[in-house]
Amino acid sequence: MKLSGAQILMKALKDEGVDTIFGYPGGAVIDIYDELVKTDIRHVLVRHEQGAVHAADGYARAAGKVGVCLVTSGPGATNTVTGIASAYMDSIPMVVITGQVPRGLIGNDAFQEVDIVGITRPCTKHNYLVESTESLARIIKEAFYIARSGRPGPVLVDIPKDVVNMRIHYKEPAKINMRSYNPTINPNKRQLQKVVSLVEKARRPVIFAGGGIILSKASEELTRFARHAQIPVTTSLMGLGAFPGSDPLWLGMIGMHGTYRANMSTSECDLLIAIGVRFDDRVTGKTDAFAAQAEIVHIDIDPTSIRKNIPVTVPVVGDCRAALTTLNEMLGEADLNGIADKRQKWFARIEEWKALSRLAYQQGEVIKPQYVVEKLYELTKGDAIITTEVGQNQMWAAQFYHFNQPNHFITSGGLGVMGFGLPAAIGAQIAQPDRLVVDIAGDGSIQMNIQEMATAVQCCLPVKVVILNNGYLGMVRQWQELFYDKRYACTCMDHAPDFVKLAEAYGAVGLRATTPDEVEAVLKRGLSNYKDRPVIMDFVVDKEESVYPMVPAGAPITEMLLV
Amino acid sequence: MTEEKHVLSILVDNKPGVLSRIAGLFSGRGYNIESLCVAETMEEGVSRITLVTQANLPLVEQIKKQLNKLINVIKVFDMTEAQYVQRELALIKVTAKPENRAEILRIVDIFRCKVVDVGMDHYTIEVTGDEGKLTAIRGLLKPMGIKEIARTGMIALFRDAK
Structure with a gap:
């Protein structure tokens, strides 16, 4: 069966379960659009390519699927860069398809030509220039696999116009075999055993959870873990919603505009269990003073996140949900009777901080x-x-x-x-x-x-x-x-x-x-x-209302301006 | 923490743009590259990049992890962790006045190098060895007048198969 590159692309997208694409047409992708409208994939016509990428980001997070964008070469491609960089920082699974000038014109400063693969190399998880129609189906399959597996992220696929036009005998792409890409999913059990003994020993533990919990769909496991082991929970901005905000163990968000009790308890805890976080500077403030009294456990699927900013006692590389599931199993066997009693002093201390400073504002004549x-x-x-x-x-x-x-x-x-x-x-x-x-x-x-x-x-x-x-x-x-x-x-x-x-x-x-x-x-x-x-x-609203509490940039997170 | 020299041997997919990914990683994250050598290995589609960097221990750990994170990187070895042999090649074009020629040839002989090109007023010498040897011969030839020098950067292999 002979298919054009555009038809192969549509087939590959359907195989990945794509039902929605955010995009904006242009010269280099006319042929793709010509095929796209023959499928049942919904195309959302944005008004600027940056909007397409952010929309795909929002779609990916709300649907728990890979977001897909389609834009043309040159300015269409460069307009996606901010959105791609944002998705990269937040680990959002996304595939961005950009048109490119025909292969023969690449490097000639052709109309609407830009080296988007070069431009996006540092802000994508991976990217591809498709050099032949024969490789297109495999590359799309790999792109989706890379985008959604391991620590998710955006993958860009740049497709020259003549690759799209060429008709070839279509062959199903083989099973993905990338020996250079094998993310660690299941964590080392001996490391997790160490976590369990630290949990049993700790008098003042805190869990610090982040976006990794949401990405790995581990909220239930996290909640079970925290409640069973009676450990209060704070999250990063990206982790909001990973743990119920109405739970008594909830400390509020940590960091520059975190709650007083979240920052204080992190600074005074003797065990910090960090899960699916990367210790951003907006979280840690001055790193030397961050959780200085604590043994730190860091569970993350990306080894580069571990010990990048903060020294760690027990590093655990693996998927957050896999790690928490195993931890819950291990803790199920451990004797945690009386653990809530053991933590009474710690909970009382946290209540004191809570009483000292709550998130508040004064409503007056103008809207706050x-x-x-x-x-x-x-x-x-x-x-x-x-x-x-x-x-x-x-x-x-x-x-x-x-x-x-x-x-x-x-x-x-x-x-x-x-x-x-x-x-x-x-x-x-x-x-x-x-x-x-x-x-x-x-x-x-x-x-x-x-x-x-x-x-x-x-x-x-x-x-x-x-x-x-x-x-x-x-x-x-x-x-x-x-x-x-x-x-x-x-x-x-x-x-x-x-x-x-x-x-x-x-x-x-x-x-x-x-x-x-x-x-x-x-x-x-x-x-x-x-x-x-x-x-x-x-x-x-009030013109000069400010966000409090606030930690000045670079200060320890305990040095909060409270009102 | 003290900075040390680390020789990283990186096996990568031999695909366009891979070197740029690695160079970009180093420049983008402010790591240092002292030298860099790339060539194909025995295995088709796999290249070896030998990269020398200067970093303290936590940083070199981070560098290795960041390299491993690149999709096209197959494996990263830190040669400095075990016994390895290292070589570098240099071509040195040295001024060869009649009164110096015998001395230059003696040095070439002692260092087991080769004269690969002779001009009216210069010799071009090919020298291989570790960094110490290259520095030494350069020092000895300097008084005669070195016109140009080209070096490959270091390549290295573990002594035992890994």
Whole structure:
């Protein structure tokens, strides 16, 4: 059977179970699009290629599948770089297919030619330039395998136009055999045995969980482990939802804008069990002072994460779920009677910290951004999928929306991409059409990918955008207030569009609240109506509200500015 | 922590862009490359990269892990962990005035090198050996005037099969 490269690509995508592609056509991918529309794969036409990648990211997280993008060569490809880098930092499984000029023109500075494989080498898990139609099916199969296995990540496949056009006798790709890529899934049992004895011995243990729990679908195992061994849990930003935010063992998020008790207990614990984390600087603050009294266990599937930033007593390489399942089995046999009693002093200490400083704010004449997030939490019963932009809006979402389930908090954690939330919400809504999806945004970051409102309207997606509008690039302004003598250099966005009119111009719904007593009504109206189009809710909030607590960059995480 | 020289022997898929992945890893993460040699091995499709780097122990661990993480890297050996033989080749073009020629040839003889090219006023000498030998002969030839030098960088193999 003779097939064109484009037909082979479609077959390969179907074989991988792809049902949705986020993309934008162009000269180098016309032939692929010509075949794509003959399949039942849904194509979501974004308005900018960056939006396609963030949407695929949101889709991947909400669906638990590999996100797929399709863009053209040159500028189409370069526009994906930010989204790919973000997915790489957050370990999101994704395959990005880029068109390329015909093989004969590569290297000739052809129209819309760019070396995207070269550009994305440091920000993809792997990438390919497809050099022959014969290798296309195998490469697509490998790309999906690499993207979703081990520590997940984005894989880019660059396909020259003539590779797509050429017709060859199609052969099923062979089973994947890559001797240079064999991620360790099952952890070493002797190492886990050491963890068990540390758990039994510990008087002041803390679990620090991260995005790895969510990626490996290990939330249940983590919860069982923590409850059985009576260990309080904190998570990184990426780990929110990995452990129920309503559980008594929950400490809140750790780090620069973490809770006081999470940071204090991490600093005073005698055992820190880190699972699926990479000890980002926003978590550790000054590394020498981080968990300085503790034996540290680090469980992660990526060996490079272990001992990269923090020295570790017991390293465990393996999948988080596999590790926790085995730990639970081992602990099941261990005698943990009286372990809760043994920890009484520790729990009492944590209660003291909790009483000393809680996440709080003062509501006055103007709307406090935290109030909006808190009301949103109440009205949605903590059940919505929340995406965020980056900055204050992201931190308030993390602090005041309490996540009880995994895959409900979708944020650009590692790279911190402004403009992430709206396209990610689009992707999440497509993955979960019956769920409520809310993008918590700032007035600055929403403008970075606002064009995707058109995508949401075209696809009749009921995504809700909550803008915490303070007229500033708030997080940078906050740093300027605290560390630069209030010199607000270029952070005041005193000219912004009227977001209500803008929503209407896109064919969406625009609502606004300017006083605290309007907040609930606007949220209620926006959340419970308009099932077939997006809503922008513009909340005019306190201009100079800051995110607290805060650890100044590079300080130990116990040195918190509390209010 | 003290920095030490580590000789890494890296088996990789012989595919386009692999060297760039490794070089990019080192530059992107601020690791240092002192020398680098690449050539095919006995096995088809597999190349050996011999890379010399300067790093303290935790860092060299991290470098090895990062290298292993690259999809096209098959295996990484730290030669410094065991007995190994190392060689480097240099071509040295040295000024050969009539009064120096005998002395140069004596040095060539003592170091068991070869004169591979003779010009009106120079010899080109091929020398192989470890780093110490290359440094030594360079020192001895320097007073005569070295016009140009080209070195391969180190290659190495374990003494015992691994």
